[in-house]
Amino acid sequence: MQEFESPIIIDAEKCVACGLCAKDCPLGVIVVDKEAGSAAPHPKRAERCFACGHCMAVCPTGAIRLSRFGGREAIPVRSELAVTLDQVEQFMRSRRSVRAFKAQALERAVLERLMGVTAYAPSGHNERKVEWAVVATPEAVQTVSRMVADWMQLKVDEKHPLVQSLHLRGVVRACRAGADLICRNAPALALAHAPREGATPAEDAVIAASHVELAAHAAGLGACWAGYVTHAVNGHQPLAEYLGIPEGHVVYATLMLGHPAVRYAAIPPREMGGVNWVE
Known part of the structure; x- marks a missing residue:
């Protein structure tokens, strides 16, 4: 793995060069080197990284870490904890x-x-x-x-x-x-x-x-x-x-x-603010 000089650390052995990190990076600080078969920090733009973590979140193999967070791994999303819109x-x-x-x-x-x-x-x-x-x-x-x-x-x-x-x-x-x-x-x-x-x-x-x-x-x-x-x-x-x-x-x-002193068992009505639909 790369050392911590770069804000973005990519494990070339785990990286499959899918390009998702480069595609989703809002600042374009990651590129995919097809010849090397791995993603890598952009040589000139890497310092612009503001550690949003999109690259870690989208990587399917857990190949990316950020030096801002001490190289800690991303936490996998647990699908069994997903909530529905009705529940929300x-x-x-x-x-x-x-x-x-x-x-x-x-x-x-x-x-x-x-x-x-x-x-x-x-x-x-x-x-x-x-x-x-x-x-x-x-x-x-x-x-x-x-x-x-x-x-x-x-x-x-x-x-x-x-x-x-x-x-x-x-x-x-x-x-x-x-x-x-x-x-x-x-x-x-x-x-x-x-x-x-x-x-x-x-x-x-x-x-x-x-x-x-x-x-x-x-x-x-x-x-x-x-x-x-x-x-x-x-x-x-x-x-x-x-x-x-x-x-x-x-x-x-x-x-x-x-801790609430009482239990609320119902949902009162609410008036929603106006919405102007622009199409």
Whole structure:
């Protein structure tokens, strides 16, 4: 096999020169040498590889690895785990924004598995700069909720426009009275943050958070977007420091996570947005 100087490592003994990798590469960084009977990195374009993994995914013999991933092999797709469109439709339609949770902490292993799916979320130019702050205990979540309430009170005192649009005065009053309208007594939070600069940092973070939300649904958990936390952490330095958000990063999405307090047995109707068919 080739050494790791190239971003693309192709095992000539496994390669059958089918050309699928070269055909599917979005940047044209792989060529097929018919005389050698093997695919190979393009001598001038290989450095453009952004490690999307299409070549590994399409290779029928597992001949390709990428140096960015330490030469690890691709994971075979298990056909027995494939889902039908009917199953996906019900799964997506039955997702709820859960705002009532059981008083039950989430296991670290469960949270780690939810975070793991985000590695496969789409990312603009495959930059993959989204990082996470996970508030993993109910006690830490309550600390976050109190700090968000402190930020809200500052805005109320400033007579900031957000006070009216986000109903901050009433939320603070409820929180001081013991009703957590900020984190809804969720046992865990997951905050997606990324550098302010980049190809599509906001979109990448929101897509990654959506992956976590759907994975949580599949795990029998509930999730809900915590907009108050997102607003606060980007404007309240003590909270950003508590959560370990790096300087220059913006939190683009926050999810509450936990076991739903109730079971949802039906799917309410929804109005779909308009569609303009262009043919």
